[in-house]
Every structure is written in structure tokens, then in C-alpha cells.
Amino acid sequence: MFYAIGKLATRYRWWIVGVWLLAGLLALPFAPRASSVLRSGGFFDPNAESQKAIDLLTSKLHLNLTTVQVIYDSKQYRVEDPIFTQKVEQSLAQVRNWSMVGSVVSYTDNPRQISQDRHAAYVNVELKTDADTAPKILPQLEQRLRHVDGMTYHVGGGAVFYEDIQQVSENDLRRAELLAFPFATIALLLVFRSVVAAILPGLVGGFAVVVTLAMLFGLGQVTDLSIFVLNITTLFGLGLGVDYSLFIVSRFREELARGRGVNEATVLTIATAGRAVAFSGLTVSIGLFGLTFFRINMLRSVGLGGMLVVLLAVAAALTLLPALLSILGTRINAFPVRVPRLWGRRQAAQEPVGDHHGFWYRLSQFVMRYPVRIFVSVLCLLVAFGLPFLGVRFSAPDASILPPYVPSREAYDMLQQRFNLRETTPIILAVQTKGDVLSDQNIRNLYAYTKRIEADPRVQRVDSIVSADPRFTLDQYELLYHNPKLVTDPYLGALLKSTVSGNTMLVQVVSKYEMNDIRSQELVVTIRNTNPGNGIHVLVDGGSAADYDYVTTLYTDFPKAVLIIFAITYLVLFLLFRSLVLPLKAILMNTLSILASYGALVIIFQDGFLHQFLNFSPLGFVEASSPILLFCTLFGLSMDYEVFLLSRIQETFWQTGDNTRSVALGLQRSGGIITSAAVIVIVVSACFATADVILVKALGVGMALAVFLDATFVRGLLVPSTMRLLGDWNWWLPFKGVQRKPPTLDEYMLDEDAAALSLNGHSESKDAQDINVGGKL
Structure with a gap:
């Protein structure tokens, strides 16, 4: 097919x-x-209990x-100073009467919105819009907020x-x-030592x-x-597009x-390297395909x-690239660049077959x-590198994954440092009763x-x-809510x-511990x-x-995705x-x-570790989707190099039948190119490690490190050591009727020539018979 x-x-x-x-133009x-x-x-996860609770409320x-x-x-000023409240109201004047604002809950309505040092307080502005369209009206909100002195x-x-x-x-993407x-261009020039050859990838x-x-x-x-x-599109498009082009x-x-x-x-080239590229792209796609089995939309989107x-990179490598190569021909080496040689005495891709030196x-x-x-x-060594993962703590992403200079991160840091975070992140219960919540029986039960x-x-x-007032008894609550219209207390009202509302009630449980604390999550499970x-x-x-549902959903789906990928x-x-x-x-x-x-x-x-060099604040946890993203992306990318290496080993084994020699020659013929390709992927991944979003930074760092270890x-x-230990067991195939060794490329060419002669009425000619019998040039 690839021929x-x-x-x-x-x-x-x-x-x-x-x-x-x-x-491209379209x-x-x-x-x-x-x-x-x-x-x-x-x-x-739309099916998680936490999401169902929100939907109900x-x-x-x-x-x-x-x-x-x-x-x-x-x-x-302190919050108690009248001028503090006066200035806040001046700042909010144009916000309160804005048609897009549903309500404004001030710290004067809820004293728990005041900082512990009492020099700061926050106001909750509820917008008349959904989460998807809210970011679009934020600039208008900020324009209505007035700056006041002091x-x-x-x-x-x-x-x-x-x-x-x-x-x-978007900024991270442009920077990367x-x-x-x-950097990728420089690396390609070092590998190919030709401007034309370096441009094609x-x-x-x-x-x-x-x-x-x-x-x-x-x-x-x-x-x-x-x-x-x-x-992920740019990272894989550049990395694999360059990778596949490099091999071809x-x-x-x-x-x-x-x-x-x-x-x-x-x-x-397409019949050999192109075949490996196609199977490599297939294995990478399989890893990414595993992401589509997750219920979290972010992972499904990244997988898609x-x-x-990846499929477009493979298609371009198998169609556009050979078309350009056939047009350029020997001009592929045009505009040579004199640079230091990389991998040993000569470039691995140009070494003649049989070079044992x-x-x-060696x-x-x-x-x-x-x-x-x-x-x-x-x-x-590899197991030792992985041992710290036994102490991992997973958590959902919050504003701490963003750089300190953006507004949401600044607000998050201020809330964390100066306010009681436990008050701002309560456990919410969506409670439903049989009949009206305010019936006497339900009041007693609740x-x-x-x-x-x-x-x-x-x-x-x-x-x-x-539980609004600890001084109230059950009888007082029953009496109070027997006729709700008569409740005069503004807070209770x-x-x-x-x-x-009807048979539904909201209850808030404030934990003694912070939201991400394991004890708060255990409290959720207990309730x-x-x-x-x-x-x-x-x-x-x-x-x-x-947070608990997010992590649980991910690692409930993860084993299924791994089994499917394997x-x-x-x-x-x-x-x-x-x-x-x-x-x-290869999988192991x-x-x-x-x-x-x-x-x-x-x-x-x-x-x-290295957080100052990488320019981020330590999280204290690992964002729960990062290991999954790394597995599904790296599994295919690492398999990429495995396919190229084993393809060259297999090609030599079919020619020689000698396992030890085929490993040596296969590594000699592909080692330099695999290393060159790995260097380029490491360079591209390292560029994404400069991202300000820690989720992207972790992906870039993890990919760069894993590709380095892999290559x-x-x-x-x-x-090579496992190939040597397994010997001929590497090629074990007990099934009868399965073709172990396909025809050689020269046999493909000769079969095609023989077919052409047959079509011309010369199928019985001596030349055609010689071709069919000889099988090789």
C-alpha cells in the first residue's frame, strides 16, 4: 500500500x-x-453529584x-470607618443600577466578607448571564467600577x-x-546541513x-x-510534523x-519510512483517542x-512531502550550511548500509x-525517577495555576492571605423533602x-x-415558620x-479546614x-x-482508557x-x-523544585488531569520512536535473520535520526514549558523530560539490552498462515514490471520469466 x-x-x-x-489558503x-x-x-463531569446539586439549585x-x-x-481606613463604606458605594454606584446586574451582596449584609485585618472587604456582584457569556461583559463591568482615592x-x-x-x-501559544x-529551524539546519532540507519539515x-x-x-x-x-494542536502539529518529515x-x-x-x-522512502510514519501516527492517535473516553470535556477536546x-501531519508527510521531494530531487541538498556535525563521525541518515563503525x-x-x-x-534508574509519584496529591485547577499578575490570581491571593477561605468555600447541600420544606414535620426532620x-x-x-440562630429551639423554629409571611427579621426573611423554594432547600456547611484539605473532602464523603x-x-x-468529584471521575475513567490504549x-x-x-x-x-x-x-x-527557574509558584499538589494528559500524549509519542527503531531492526532482521546483528545495524541506521527528532521535540516542548498556565507548563516540562529519557x-x-536478552523470542509468532515476512521492495518493483509486461502481451517472454523466477534485482 505504501509503495x-x-x-x-x-x-x-x-x-x-x-x-x-x-x-492552506482556504x-x-x-x-x-x-x-x-x-x-x-x-x-x-455533567453526571457528577456536585454538578447535579448545582443543576437542582x-x-x-x-x-x-x-x-x-x-x-x-x-x-x-478600616471597614468600621463610615468613609470606607462611603467610598465603596461611590465605586459601585454605576454597577448597582446596571441592567446586567441581578443583585449586589455587600459586606454590610454579610460580615463574613470582611478581612481578618479589617482593612479589606469584598462585594459579590451577581450577573444576569451564564458562565459562557459572562467573560464578554466583564470589560463593561470594570468600566462601571469607579476608582476612589485612598x-x-x-x-x-x-x-x-x-x-x-x-x-x-492565547499569550502562551503566541510566545511558544x-x-x-x-529553535526548531536551527535544530533542523544542524541535522540536515541544508537550507532546503530544513525548510520542508x-x-x-x-x-x-x-x-x-x-x-x-x-x-x-x-x-x-x-x-x-x-x-496541544500546535505542540503536536509542530513536533510530529517535524518528526515525521525528518525521518522521511x-x-x-x-x-x-x-x-x-x-x-x-x-x-x-514512502514504502519504508512512510510505512513507519503511518503506523507511528496511528499509535500516537490511539493514545490521544484514549482521552475521548473521559467524561471531562477538557480532556475530550484535547484528544479530538x-x-x-496528528492525522493531518501523517497525511502531509505521506502526500505533500513526497510530492515536494520528487519535485526537488537532488536539489534537496541545495544551499548547504556549514555547521558542526552532531552524532559522531558522519550523519546517521547518510551512512551506507553495512557500516559497522x-x-x-558500537x-x-x-x-x-x-x-x-x-x-x-x-x-x-527509571523506577527511582518515578518513586516520588507515590506521594502525589491531586486537586482540581483553581486560580493558582495562573500567573500572579492576572486579576483573578491577584484576587485569589488576597482572599487566601487576608480572608478566612473556609467561609468563602462552604460545602453546599441541595436538600429535597417530601412536600413543602416549611411543613412542621419537615422542619423537625431538617x-x-x-x-x-x-x-x-x-x-x-x-x-x-x-440553624440560623443557635439560641433558637426546635419549637421556636416550628412556630416561626408556621406562617412564613409573618417573619419580620430581615436576615431570616x-x-x-x-x-x-417548595420542597427544595439550600444548606451550607462550613468546614474547619480548607477546601483542598483531605479532611474537608472526607467530610463530603461522610455527608x-x-x-x-x-x-x-x-x-x-x-x-x-x-474537587473530589473531579479527581474521582478522572481516575475512574483512566484505567478504562489505559486498557483500551494498550x-x-x-x-x-x-x-x-x-x-x-x-x-x-514496546508497551512496557x-x-x-x-x-x-x-x-x-x-x-x-x-x-x-526549580520553581524559580521555571517561573511559577509551587502548587502543593499536582493538577489531576496532568498525569492523564502526559500518559495519553507521551505513550503515542514515545511509541513513535519505538516504531522507527524497531522498523529498522525488523528490516535488517528480514535481510539477515540474525537478531544480534539486526539490533546493532538497526540502531546504527536510526539512532542518529531518532536523537535528532527527539532534540527537536524537546526544543518544541521546552518552548511550551515557558507557558504561564501551569497546566500547559507541566505538559511541556513532562514531555521534554520523558522524550529525553526515552531517546x-x-x-x-x-x-537493545532487552532485544539481546530475548533473542529470537523477539520475533515469536506461533500462528500458521500469518505472513511473517512481506515481499522486499525490490520484489514489489519487479512484480509491477512483470505485470506491465503481461499487459503488453509479453507475459511469457523470457525476461518476464526471469523476473518472476529471480524475484530480486
Whole structure:
């Protein structure tokens, strides 16, 4: 099939180039607009209990979750000073009468909105809009807020957080692109030592990214996609586009160096390196496909965008690139650049077959001389790198994943440092009763239920209509709510109006511990597992509950995704290598390098190692989706190099039948190119490690580290040692009737020539018979 693709690419080269140019021109107006249709949320499971609780309260109580916090701070005045309140009201004057504002809850209404040093307080502004459209009206809100002398304000809250993620993600992408393109170009010049050859990979990656972004713009019109698709699309488009082009261009130059003609070299390149590229792209897509099985929309979006760009990168590498190669021919080496040679005495891609004196050949011989020692040493090293992951703490993303200079992060830091965070992040209970909440029987039942919750030593306070005043008895509450219209106390009246509707009531439980504390999450589990009895049904939400549900959802879905990825990858590699052992070994090798990068996640982002160098504040936890993103992206990317290495080993094994020699020659012929490709991916990943959003930074750092470990310790040491230890078992295939060794490329060519002679009426000629009998040139 790949031989045929190569033939078509050379025969219709100008048509293929024209189609890709047209696709690029059509995509160009839409690609820059992709971010306008992407969403900054998507970190929740619509079927989680916390989300069901919010949906219930929103529908029954018309609970408004689109709240903006305006935090006022004054070094000169205290909250008790009348001038403090006067200045706050001056600042809010144009906000209170704005048609887009539903209500304003001031610190004068709720004293818990005052800072502990009493020099700051915040006001909750509820907007008449949903979470998706709220960021669009934030600029108007900020224009209506007036600056007053002697006081500063900060604007925070969920809507501001999502707006900041959108803006910072776009800035991160632009910065990464500005860094990645020149550094990748320099790396390609060092590898190819030719301007023309170095430009081609950039064209392939660029076309893949531009067309994918345009497709995402279209998909974003009909479905919700996460803003993080932008980063993963560019990262994979550039990294893999350059990767695949590097392997194909290197193989093309190698075939030219062997004396083949341009068209023949192109066809043979696609039939060999192109075949490996196709299977490599398939394995990468399988890893990203695993993300689509998660209920979290952010992960599904990243998986979808990643698969699109990978498939387009493969399509460009198998069609556009060979078309360009057949047009350029020997001009691929035009405009040579004199630079230091990289990998040993000569460039690995141009070494003639049978060269037994290269660096990689000597390395493989050394490894296979001491396979047990090297296998055990490298295995212990990689396991040691991964051990810190045993102490991981998972959490959902909050404003701490953003840089300190953005508004939502400034507001978050102020709330954390100067306010009682436990008051701002209560556990929320959506309570439903049989019949009206305010019936005498339900008041008694709810009173008993809240008392049970209050008795828990982890509970600071319960806020509800039956625990509003600790001085009230059950009889007083029954009497008070027997006729709710007669309630004259303004606080109780407001509480009734905002927390009760028909058979639904809102209860807030304030924990003694912070939202992310394990004890607060255990309290959530305890409340959920406690039967309220008496026909009462409770759904639990709040920061602690949403965090718990987020992590639980992710790591409930993760094992299923891993099994699916392993199973499909094994099948694909079985079809590629025609062995039962090699696919299993490849999967285990990949898993080792990924586990090592997991340890780095904990050391760097949870514990803060190198945080000053990487320019971020330590989180104290690992964002729960980071290991999953790393696994699904790195599994395919690491398999990328495994496929290229084992393909060259397999090619040599089919020629020689000698396992040890085929490993040495396969590593010699691919080691330099794999290292070059890894360097480029590390460079691109490192550029994304400059991101201000810690989620993207962690992905960039983790990928760069894992690819480095994979291209050095795993491919250079672990794979050769395991190949040597397994010997001929590497190629074990007990099934009868399965073709172990396909026809050689020369046999493909001769079969095609024989078919052509047959069509011309010469199928019985002596030349055709010689071709069919000889089978090889």
C-alpha cells in the first residue's frame, strides 16, 4: 500500500502540492479565529453529584453562579470607618443600577466578607448571564467600577478566572510559537546541513497546524471545545510534523546516496519510512483517542484536537512531502550550511548500509555485551525517577495555576492571605423533602439532620433556616415558620427567600479546614454516605465536593482508557512487526519513561523544585488531569520512536535473520535520526514549558523530560539490552498462515514490471520469466 502511495505521490506531484496549497489558503482566514469559539471551562463531569446539586439549585432556587467578587482594600481606613463604606458605594454606584446586574451582596449584609485585618472587604456582584457569556461583559463591568482615592480594588471570581485562562492561553501559544519556530529551524539546519532540507519539515508541520485550527473553528460552532486544544494542536502539529518529515527526508537522502533515481528513491522512502510514519501516527492517535473516553470535556477536546492534527501531519508527510521531494530531487541538498556535525563521525541518515563503525553500532555492541547489567541499572534508574509519584496529591485547577499578575490570581491571593477561605468555600447541600420544606414535620426532620452534621468534629458551622440562630429551639423554629409571611427579621426573611423554594432547600456547611484539605473532602464523603432519613434526599456540592468529584471521575475513567490504549496499540504493533512479543515489550518500555516523568511532576510542581527557574509558584499538589494528559500524549509519542527503531531492526532482521546483528545495524541506521527528532521535540516542548498556565507548563516540562529519557536511556540502552536478552523470542509468532515476512521492495518493483509486461502481451517472454523466477534485482 505504501509503495502505491509513493508511486501516486510522484506521478501526481503537482496536483498534490496544488491541493495542499488550496487547503492552506482556504484555512488561513479561519485558523486565527479558532480561539474565539473555544471555551475556557470544561473541568467538570455533567453526571457528577456536585454538578447535579448545582443543576437542582439553579432550576429550583434560581441560584446564580455567575458571581464576580470586587475586593476593596485600604491601608488608610478600616471597614468600621463610615468613609470606607462611603467610598465603596461611590465605586459601585454605576454597577448597582446596571441592567446586567441581578443583585449586589455587600459586606454590610454579610460580615463574613470582611478581612481578618479589617482593612479589606469584598462585594459579590451577581450577573444576569451564564458562565459562557459572562467573560464578554466583564470589560463593561470594570468600566462601571469607579476608582476612589485612598482605596484599591481587585476583581475576581469564576467568570474572571475563565476569562484570564482564555487570554493567558492565547499569550502562551503566541510566545511558544515565536520560540519554537526559530529553535526548531536551527535544530533542523544542524541535522540536515541544508537550507532546503530544513525548510520542508516546517512546511509539513505548518500546513498540519493551520488546517487543523480551521477545522477546530468549524467544530467549535457545533460542539464545546476547550481552550487548551490550541496548545496541544500546535505542540503536536509542530513536533510530529517535524518528526515525521525528518525521518522521511533522511531516508530519501539515504536512498539518493545509494545511487537510486529521484522517483525510485521517493517511492522506496514512502514504502519504508512512510510505512513507519503511518503506523507511528496511528499509535500516537490511539493514545490521544484514549482521552475521548473521559467524561471531562477538557480532556475530550484535547484528544479530538490532537488526533486531528496528528492525522493531518501523517497525511502531509505521506502526500505533500513526497510530492515536494520528487519535485526537488537532488536539489534537496541545495544551499548547504556549514555547521558542526552532531552524532559522531558522519550523519546517521547518510551512512551506507553495512557500516559497522558508527557510534550507535558500537554502543549497541557494548550494551549487548553486558545486557543484564545495563537492563537492571537502567530499570532501577527509571523506577527511582518515578518513586516520588507515590506521594502525589491531586486537586482540581483553581486560580493558582495562573500567573500572579492576572486579576483573578491577584484576587485569589488576597482572599487566601487576608480572608478566612473556609467561609468563602462552604460545602453546599441541595436538600429535597417530601412536600413543602416549611411543613412542621419537615422542619423537625431538617432540624435533627443539621444537628447531626454539626456534631461532626470537622464542622465549624451549619448555615440554614433551622440553624440560623443557635439560641433558637426546635419549637421556636416550628412556630416561626408556621406562617412564613409573618417573619419580620430581615436576615431570616432574606435567608428564606434565597434558600427555600417548595420542597427544595439550600444548606451550607462550613468546614474547619480548607477546601483542598483531605479532611474537608472526607467530610463530603461522610455527608454523602449518611442517610438523612425521613424521606429527605441530599446532593452535595461546593469546592471540596467538586474537587473530589473531579479527581474521582478522572481516575475512574483512566484505567478504562489505559486498557483500551494498550489493547489497540498491541494490535497495531502486532500487524506492523508480526510478533507477539515485540508489541508487549514496546508497551512496557513506553510505560517506564512515562512513570519517570510522573515523578518529576511531583518534585517540580507539587514540591516546587526549580520553581524559580521555571517561573511559577509551587502548587502543593499536582493538577489531576496532568498525569492523564502526559500518559495519553507521551505513550503515542514515545511509541513513535519505538516504531522507527524497531522498523529498522525488523528490516535488517528480514535481510539477515540474525537478531544480534539486526539490533546493532538497526540502531546504527536510526539512532542518529531518532536523537535528532527527539532534540527537536524537546526544543518544541521546552518552548511550551515557558507557558504561564501551569497546566500547559507541566505538559511541556513532562514531555521534554520523558522524550529525553526515552531517546537516551530507553532507546539507546534498554531496548537493545532487552532485544539481546530475548533473542529470537523477539520475533515469536506461533500462528500458521500469518505472513511473517512481506515481499522486499525490490520484489514489489519487479512484480509491477512483470505485470506491465503481461499487459503488453509479453507475459511469457523470457525476461518476464526471469523476473518472476529471480524475484530480486
